[in-house]
Amino acid sequence: MGNAVVHFEIGGPDDRPLVDFYGQLFGWDLQPFAGGGYTLVDTRGGGGINGGIGKSQTGEPWSTFYVEADDLQAVLDRAELLGAKVVMPVTDFGGAVTIAMFNDPDGLLVGLVKSAPPSEQGNVPAPSAGAGEAVDWFEVLGSDADNTQRFYAALFGWTVDTSGPPGYRLVDTGAGRGIQGGLGAGGQAQRWATIYAKVRDVEQALARAEQLGGARIYGPLAVGDDMQTGAVRDPAGNVLGVYQHHGTH
DSSP: OOOOEEEEEEEESSHHHHHHHHHHHHOOEEEEOTTSSEEEEEOOSSSSBOEEEEEOSSSOOEEEEEEEESOHHHHHHHHHHTTOEEEEEEEEOTTSOEEEEEEOTTSOEEEEEEOOOGGGGGGSOOOOSSSSOOEEEEEEEESOHHHHHHHHHHHHOOEEOTTSOTTEEEEEOOSSSSBEEEEEEOTTTOOEEEEEEEOSOHHHHHHHHHHTTOEEEEEEEEETTTEEEEEEEOTTSOEEEEEEETTOO
């Protein structure tokens, strides 16, 4: 069984503009964490995963997803052997959560979070039902699709669907929960590890992001006959994707 993608995180030197941006863009429910500097996100999308918006301690912005594992140090050690670099060692935040972070061989940031004990896994809050946009897809675009696919498959036990085009392939985490995603290459201008929100209308979401101080990276882009995608940079410079299945939400 592979490792599940269970959480997302967005941050910048000042978290308040990001809280305002994403609250207005996606209709997420945002609850400040006690002590400040971090906001818990309930997407109110009825599915997918929840996340958080934080204040950077280094001044650098970030957006990424977190992969669950029982032994974070073992995953970090394996990641380093595969060419990654540890950014945050295994860190216990007062018993509330234990995380770690690494840069993959392309320098893309990915998080790790310690699995909850089996008796507590059902207590992790899922996105509530509502009018918010669900986050239910992750994506990594590196410099070389084959290298990116090999790295994540070897590290997390994910299965890459080789029936797809080599430049971008779907991945099944095999975890039976969390979200699925895609691994590919983005060239020099488009390299990221991020998440996608499922929206009602890609063009409207992109235009709204621009009105709120973000910048359109690409889109709407048709993918087959029934999907459109796009991506934006938020006010801190982070990348986040949007997509739409025609006729569905």
